[in-house]
Amino acid sequence: MTKSITSPVSVRGPADHDVRDQIVAAATEHFSHYGYEKTTVSDLAKAIGFSKAYIYKFFQSKQAIGEVICAHCLNQIETEIRTAVEDAERAPEKLRRMFSVGVQASLRLFFRDRKLYEIASSAAGGRWHAVLVYEERIQGMITDILQEGRRTGDFERKTPVDEATMAIYLVMRPYLDPLLLQHNFDYADAAPAQLSSLVLRSLSP
């Protein structure tokens, strides 16, 4: 409680963002050690050295903190995919890279480096806002690649773009969604190439 008196919370401005970032960083660390589900805001407060009330000044709930962590994580995956896609010259190669880099980045962020699996699966299972935004952006990326490939003549133009986008998204989804990806480790190396080839055959003009 003393924190809320000496804190910069009454001065609205950049300082608030600093405190929010500090809470998010500490929570990320804590969640990846002890798990998201088991941790309460009280545990978090103790670990960070803030009062529970002070944390609630910045975040309405544990999920609100989780949402920020989840959004960071999904943004990072999205950035890696975008970078890989931009590096490719033509639409078919863009689609291949989107799939392979998406799977690699998801495996690394959800399961290996950051151990954010539990928070990512809560987010995916609960259809958090960050997840919906991410899914929409992934679908948008597929549409962009499809339209580019149609312009350059690499892809067929008969199938409605939204139908083709959704079907390709459904092919990728089991390797991007952490709830599905956890049961696909045995396939995660080979499947992206095999499925990209199938998808590209489906797009041949």
Added chain:
Amino acid sequence: MTKSITSPVSVRGPADHDVRDQIVAAATEHFSHYGYEKTTVSDLAKAIGFSKAYIYKFFQSKQAIGEVICAHCLNQIETEIRTAVEDAERAPEKLRRMFSVGVQASLRLFFRDRKLYEIASSAAGGRWHAVLVYEERIQGMITDILQEGRRTGDFERKTPVDEATMAIYLVMRPYLDPLLLQHNFDYADAAPAQLSSLVLRSLSP
């Protein structure tokens, strides 16, 4: 223990099968009420009214009973798929039916009617023999349809058959494997048709 004295276990023959069937039927009932993981062979023995030792004369372990139940369940799904496929005239329609009936039968047997989800997920997670056999048969069915479609000129012939088979299997797998299917309920109605169309576009000559 009295059971093992009065039982037909010393007379090898059809009677053994009757007892095995009786144990499997009772275990199926018990597992779908109380769950596979939580149930022990002792619980099962009590519920059936047999001694534990008597059950062990017929099955080496709980998993051995589970394997039989699982094999029954997967055989039923396979039979439903085969019947639907045989009813279709041409290869493209066979592929569509294989996907849609496979998903419907899996949803019904794993999750609705028989509530065999828990045993099916133990089987899928542990790669039980029955699961490996089933996966091979599903892949065999895909190969058969592909080869029929190539003969009739409905499908392209450039892609190696085993490559096309595996890619199509990977597209179907998230809707047949209970571990993945549990996270695909929202997609289980629309995805089979959308994905079948994509697969058929990939096969166009």
